[in-house]
Amino acid sequence: MPHFEEFYANKLLGSLGVVDAEAVLDLRNATREQAAASMQDMLERSRFGQRKAVAIRLTPPPEGGGETLFQPVGKALLEAKKRGWIERLQTLPAQDGLGFYVVLSGKPERPDEPSAA
Template sequence: MPHFEPFYADKLRGSLGVVDAEAVLDLRSASREQALRSIQDMLERSRFAQSKAVAIRLSPPPEGGGETLFQPVGKALLEAKKRGWIERLQTLPAQDGLGFYVVLAGKPDA
């Protein structure tokens, strides 16, 4: 089995992250309502623009445990994927923290 540098090994595993994205949506300090509005705004705007890769960063759970935005944001993104607005949806690699790597479908060809 050949040995790869970590960068190339991650690429082969498909762990695209913040450095691979064209834009970053940082929701680490957002409330649940703000985060969902930002996601919806990003999705609506993407329908009229070129396809784009976006890293969505979320806050880790608070000390001692608790809720994060991972589930509500994930549900919104999954619904958008079902509608065809998202081409690729995956979690960020561990070194990037909690969040998602999304490739927005963009404006459909006429």
């Protein structure tokens, strides 16, 4: 859409979800420790690989409420975004359940390397 900034065009097109991602990190039924280790592994690996879109799926809260991994995973993703490891961060659309859609920045191109475009 040439007349809209990318942010607003994406708002009009709707949220990106699991079907739009290149990979899925399924943290449903993971413990807090397992989730933290998986997140750290994904973020560390992303720094040396290609740019990639990942859907991160989480278990919804139990009936009547309760703790989920949404907050700790979200905090880790925000920290990674501040470091420049994540280009895009948003929640998954309702039909995909609880989770996040992220675009990992990948390995930064060095000025002396030809682009892959």
